[in-house]
Amino acid sequence: MGKPTRVTNRVRALRFAAGEMTQANLxxxxxxxxxxxxxxxxxxxxxxLEMAFQIARAFNVPLDDVFQxxxxx
Amino acid sequence: xxxxxxxxxxxxxxxxxVPVAYxxxxxxxxxxxxxxxxxxxxxxxxxxxxxxxxxxxGSILAGIGTGISAELRGxxxxxxxxxxxxxxxxxxxxxxxxxxxSSAGMVGVLALTMLEYEYFWIASALYLxxxxxxxxxxxxxxxxxxxxx
Numbered sequence: 001m002g003k004p005t006r007v008t009n010r011v012r013a014l015r016f017a018a019g020e021m022t023q024a025n026l027x028x029x030x031x032x033x034x035x036x037x038x039x040x041x042x043x044x045x046x047x048x049l050e051m052a053f054q055i056a057r058a059f060n061v062p063l064d065d066v067f068q069x070x071x072x073x
Numbered sequence: 074x075x076x077x078x079x080x081x082x083x084x085x086x087x088x089x090x091v092p093v094a095y096x097x098x099x100x101x102x103x104x105x106x107x108x109x110x111x112x113x114x115x116x117x118x119x120x121x122x123x124x125x126x127x128x129x130x131g132s133i134l135a136g137i138g139t140g141i142s143a144e145l146r147g148x149x150x151x152x153x154x155x156x157x158x159x160x161x162x163x164x165x166x167x168x169x170x171x172x173x174x175s176s177a178g179m180v181g182v183l184a185l186t187m188l189e190y191e192y193f194w195i196a197s198a199l200y201l202x203x204x205x206x207x208x209x210x211x212x213x214x215x216x217x218x219x220x221x222x
Contacts, residue, residue, distance in 0.1 A: 005221070032157040035075045044221035045159050 005046035008068045012041045014059045029058040076139050077160040078218045081167075083131035085211035087124050092204040095120040099197065108191040117196060163217045171210025178202025 015021045023037045030037070030051060039045035040055075047055065056063045095116060102111055139154065182198045 032159070033075060033155045036157050036159045039159060039221070046222075048158055051158060 005043060006070055007046045008043065008070075009040060009066055010068075011037070011055065011066060014061065014066060018059055026055070026058060030054045075160060075218070076136065076154045077156055077164065078215065079135040079139065080132045081211050081214045081218075083135055084128055085208065085215065087127045087131060088204055088207045088211065091120050091124045091127065092200065095200070096197070099193075108193045111193045113193050113196055117200060120200075159222070163214050163222050166217060166222060167210040167212075167214035170213045171206040171208075173206075174209045175202050175206025178205060 011026070015023070015026060023041075024034050027034045027037045031054070032051065036045060036047075040047055052063060052067055056066045059066065099111065099113055099116060136154070178198070179202055182195060182202060185195050185198055
C-alpha cells in the first residue's frame with residue numbers, strides 16, 4: 001500500500017528552518033500529539049484544513065508553503 | 074505508540090481470546106448435547122462480562138505502562154495520553170467499518186431467526202457478529218495508525 005494521501009508537506013524542513021524546532025514543540029503549538037506530527041511528516045496522515053492552518057501559523061508562513069498538492073495532468 | 078493505539082491493541086487481544094474460549098467450550102458441548110438443551114446464557118454473559126472487565130484492566134495497565142515509560146524517558150505523559158483529531162478520525166473510521174461488518178452479520182442472525190433455529194444458534198451468531206465487527210474495527214484502526222490514514 002502506498003501513501004494514503006497525495007498531499008505532500010515541508011513540515012520537517014520548516015521545523016529545521018525555524019531554529020530546529022522539535023516535533024514535540026510543534027505538537028504543543030498546534031495542540032496535537034507528537035505521534036501526529038510524525039505521521040504528517042512521513043505522509044501517513046493528511047491533517048484537517050483547520051490543523052493545516054494551525055501548522056502554517058506556527059511557522060508564520062502561508063498554507064501552501066507547508067502543504068502542496070500535485071497538479072492534475 | 075499513542076495510548077489510543079495501545080487501548081485498541083488491548084481490545085483486539087481480548088476480543089481475540091475470550092470469544093474463542095467461549096466458542097471452543099460451547100461448540101464442544103454439542104458433541105453430547107443438542108443445541109436446544111445447551112445452557113448458553115450464563116457462559117455468554119460471563120464471556121461478555123469478562124471481555125468488558127479484561128478490556129478495562131488492560132487499558133488501566135496500558136495507561137500505567139505509558140506513564141512509567143514517559144517518566145523514564147523524561148518526556149511528557151500528557152503527550153502520550155493526549156487524544157487529537159487523528160485519533161478521533163481513525164477511531165471513527167475503524168468503528169464505521171466494524172459496524173458495517175457487524176450489520177452484515179445481523180442479516181445472518183435475521184435469517185436464523187426467520188428459519189426458527191434454536192436460540193443457541195441465534196445467540197451465538199449474534200455474539201459472533203459483534204465479535205467480528207469489533208475485531209475488524211480494531212484491525213482497521215491499528216492498520217490506519219501504521220500505514221496511514
